[in-house]
Amino acid sequence: MADIRVKICGLRTLADVAAVASAGAAYAGFVFFPKSPRHLTLAQAQVLALAAPIGLAKVALTVDADDAALDAIVEAVPLDMLQLHGHESPERVAAVRARYGLPVMKAVGVADEGDLAALLDYSVVADQILVDAKPPKGAALPGGNGLAFDWRLLAGRRWIRPWMLAGGLTAANVAEAVRLTGARQVDVSSGVESAPGVKDAGRIADFVRAAG
Numbered sequence: 001m002a003d004i005r006v007k008i009c010g011l012r013t014l015a016d017v018a019a020v021a022s023a024g025a026a027y028a029g030f031v032f033f034p035k036s037p038r039h040l041t042l043a044q045a046q047v048l049a050l051a052a053p054i055g056l057a058k059v060a061l062t063v064d065a066d067d068a069a070l071d072a073i074v075e076a077v078p079l080d081m082l083q084l085h086g087h088e089s090p091e092r093v094a095a096v097r098a099r100y101g102l103p104v105m106k107a108v109g110v111a112d113e114g115d116l117a118a119l120l121d122y123s124v125v126a127d128q129i130l131v132d133a134k135p136p137k138g139a140a141l142p143g144g145n146g147l148a149f150d151w152r153l154l155a156g157r158r159w160i161r162p163w164m165l166a167g168g169l170t171a172a173n174v175a176e177a178v179r180l181t182g183a184r185q186v187d188v189s190s191g192v193e194s195a196p197g198v199k200d201a202g203r204i205a206d207f208v209r210a211a212g
Contacts, residue, residue, distance in 0.1 A: 133167030
């Protein structure tokens, strides 16, 4: 296992799960968002989650999901964590955490220094924070757009919860991103794909290796 904990998000096939486990990643992300090319049905996600080896944390990514949608996901898919990647308020994050008894990771989009205050607000109620690049206006997806932000904004900053860096990471730049931010966890989706929603086992292995 690498010193830097890696999350590979947007897995869609059994081969994806096998590649992520083989590479030594710490987290496997499953997307429940119909607009995404990485979206899974409950049945698909259940098969993948059951195939994940012990020790590989299974994370469900949702976007502004209501209780009914989350109930269905949690009932059908064996999970270790919920990732809220929409406009959920701190109050909503706290409610989800209380309702399901699962650790909750809240994604927060960052474009400039003014966005950093939200990280503190959410760190009070979430178990982990995902610091992602803020999507451009009008973007169909809240994440997985292959965009980065100025990593120097995070230099020397720490929060009370564990946090994960995301946004435009690839095998070519992840080591520099870790150096500039001090991140101990990183998340990647489009950066290990050969086409939108199509994971590449070689790129997954290269990314985990490069992350250190």
